[in-house]
Amino acid sequence: MITLYDLAFEDDRRPSPFCWRAKFALAHKGLDYTNVPMGFTEKEKIAFADSKTVPVIKDGEKPVKDSWAIAVHLDEMYPEKLLLKSEVGRAFARFINGWTDVVINGAIFPMVIGDLYDRVRPEDKGYIAESRGARLGTRDFTSFQAAAREKGLPAFRAALEPARRALREQMFLSGAEPAYPDYILAGTFMWPRTVSPLELLEADDPVHAWRERMLDLFDGMARKAKVA
Numbered sequence: 001m002i003t004l005y006d007l008a009f010e011d012d013r014r015p016s017p018f019c020w021r022a023k024f025a026l027a028h029k030g031l032d033y034t035n036v037p038m039g040f041t042e043k044e045k046i047a048f049a050d051s052k053t054v055p056v057i058k059d060g061e062k063p064v065k066d067s068w069a070i071a072v073h074l075d076e077m078y079p080e081k082l083l084l085k086s087e088v089g090r091a092f093a094r095f096i097n098g099w100t101d102v103v104i105n106g107a108i109f110p111m112v113i114g115d116l117y118d119r120v121r122p123e124d125k126g127y128i129a130e131s132r133g134a135r136l137g138t139r140d141f142t143s144f145q146a147a148a149r150e151k152g153l154p155a156f157r158a159a160l161e162p163a164r165r166a167l168r169e170q171m172f173l174s175g176a177e178p179a180y181p182d183y184i185l186a187g188t189f190m191w192p193r194t195v196s197p198l199e200l201l202e203a204d205d206p207v208h209a210w211r212e213r214m215l216d217l218f219d220g221m222a223r224k225a226k227v228a
């Protein structure tokens with residue numbers, strides 16, 4: 001039996017890009033699991049895994065923390081539909097993981113922090129104001145977000161060019177079928193989708209069409225999630 005600890009915002013929104021990677025990975029394998037929602041200030045729920053961040057899974061008695069470690073664990077334990085495919089597939093996925101974390105997540109965060117803060121659970125607002133305020137040097141997230149969007153949106157779209165070039169040639173980042181690199185980037189798009197009305201992509205962008213395909217996977221699993 002697998003349990004996934006998943007970050008929850010107000011009205012049961014589930015924004016964590018890293019938790020979405022795990023949810024796509026579990027769905028890819030066709031594995032059943034129990035989803036346990038947790039707020040930023042409920043870290044005692046994941047203390048058993050010695051983690052301060054989600055996702056965390058408990059697979060039987062085994063705790064696994066960190067989305068990358070979860071993907072590796074799932075491939076080891078359930079090798080039927082591989083997420084990472086091969087040594088080359090794993091190396092490619094590792095690159096996409098780092099690129100998405102640093103470049104793509106980094107570009108989105110300033111553009112949605114105001115909307116995100118508005119949707120955090122009331123009991124978590126103090127924690128987010130302090131932790132993200134310290135990171136950004138301000139607690140006026142609404143003004144910060146407005147300023148970030150001016151230059152940030154064109155820069156974000158430009159940063160997606162490597163993915164766009166691949167998606168002009170193939171249906172998924174991983175080729176004809178989706179695999180973990182797709183789940184990494186799709187997980188990231190679930191983050192703004194669930195907390196902000198900001199549309200990040202133009203309608204004729206190949207990345208937009210790919211995102212639609214990702215939303216349709218697994219019976220529309222991601223599309224069914226509550227949006228901003």
Ligand SMILES: N[C@@H](CCC(=O)N[C@@H](CS)C(=O)NCC(=O)O)C(=O)O
Nearest residue numbers: 016017018052053054055066067068
């Ligand atoms: N490298 C980790 C990052 C996980 C992470 O940063 N998760 C965020 C939620 S999106 C979190 O739990 N943050 C807790 C906090 O900010 O206190 C992974 O891939 O799982």
